Amino acid sequence: MEKIQSVATSENGGSQEEIKKVDGSACGYETLHQLLRENLRPDIFQEVSRLLLGLNGGRALESIALPDPAKTISIKHEFDLQAFRFNADKELLREPQIVRVGLIQNSISLPTTAPFLDQKRAIYKKLEPMIDAAGASGVNVLCLQEAWMMPFAFCTREKRWCEFAEPINGESTQFLQGLAKKYNMVIVSPILERDVNHGETIWNTAVVIGNSGNVIGKHRKNHIPRVGDFNESTYYMEGDTGHPVFETAFGKIAINICYGRHHPLNWMAFGLNGAEIVFNPSATVGELSEPMWPIEARNAAIANSYFVGSINRVGTETFPNPFTSGDGKPQHSDFGHFYGSSYFSAPDASCTPSLSRHRDGLLISDMDLNLCRQLKDKWGFRMTARYEVYELLLHQYLRPDFKPQVISDPLLHKKC
């Protein structure tokens, strides 16, 4: 890949170098982390990393070596492969609860104009070696990106993309069930769901497949965006499954699908139900959300004393018919760039560097789930939460006669 394109411009009487982005990269670098590493003095980079990524147990997050077969697969299939470890303090009465967790981010494989069946098959073909690499790395719990089995066509408002929707026990689940069993791995599979027993209703759903290949359950996306080109409300309604936590062989997991990450109560509810790891499979674009991306999941991990795995898809998906979204922009045929940048956050405020902004990738992290309780004991966020105060406020707020509790400066309204 060509890194950067330098364009000499003459402005204000002087000449200046303008670094111009030539692909989905950050000024030619895979990630912000790489950009900083390659441009800062090592000691300065170390300090900047401490400030940006935090410390785990007082130290910079360790990266871990993965088995050669996993590396070989990632080289052959050209995807980013990185691995880290979150440690917890040794406890006297509990054994460490170390779980290896994986996140996969990817672009679609074929143009959106290809026959739908070919598009689906091509995505499976791309995903299989990535899941094999997770299996070869001993990943216990793996999560895929939002609606991984199709292009993210919800910008278009065209109903023909509904054809990609599948029942919970459909083709994509069956494809993953074999791999889950083969690798003794829990797989979280976010799909476009068609509920054939309830009038063919469509949902945005995460299917949780157990490590024996069984379907443990599902969670339907709670908050549906109506922002920018995210015209998802044309396709599916707000989820009706609450905030389930799935107790798996490798820990208690939950899924907060994409736009749900902007809703702190959504994160909180998964925490109240006891989640130790919450996945946030997403599809979002730089222009809209990139400044929020490194903050929201990390804040949720801190506030709720659990780990978060954030995944975003990669690339630009162009659709055959141009569309508009009522925001004054000229008609266009794509969402913009899905900026990848998947990462893990921990309850102690540390986080991993993110995967590439423009390449497919598998991010792996070991995490000692004991860290969740250790942080609850240290900071006491559950104990100090004052839920009863908020219960009262929410109760009042939901009443038609609600009046905001505002105390005005009497001088503001005094007539002189």
Ligand SMILES: NC(=O)NCCC(=O)O
């Ligand atoms: N898929 C989805 O909900 N995207 C909305 C945009 C965002 O939340 O960043």
